[in-house]
Amino acid sequence: MLSKKLTIMNPSGLHLRPAGILSQTAMKFKSDTTIECGEKKITAKSVLNVMAAGIKCGTEITLICEGPDEEEALKTISEAIENGLGE
Known part of the structure; x- marks a missing residue:
């Protein structure tokens, strides 16, 4: 299991x-x-579920990945969040 703190x-x-x-x-x-x-x-x-959570700008989240490709998943998803998810 890997985790990383990120800010939306x-x-x-x-x-x-x-x-x-x-x-x-x-x-x-x-x-x-x-x-x-x-x-x-x-x-x-x-x-x-992601939308229903009501996560606002500036909110700190913890991203947790657990499984066979957890390192790649954490890296890719973290980068997507850090880059603004297409916005």
């Missing part, structure tokens, strides 16, 4: 478009990907 930089938070990109990126990997935001634990592969 999208001006509108994780609304439909960035949540969709995040989920699509997570689905490329076999590893389970979880986002911890405060007390919430969100499955990153579910766009509805």
Whole structure:
């Protein structure tokens, strides 16, 4: 299991478009990907769960990847978040 703390930089938070990109990126990997935001634990592969979490700009999250390709998953998903998820 690998984890990394990240800050959401999208001006509108994780609304439909960035949540969709995040989920699509997570689905490329076999590893389970979880986002911890405060007390919430969100499955990153579910766009509805990511959107429902209501993660706003400036929120610190912990990205957790666990599985056979966890290193590559953590690196790729982290980079996508750091680059603004297409925004």
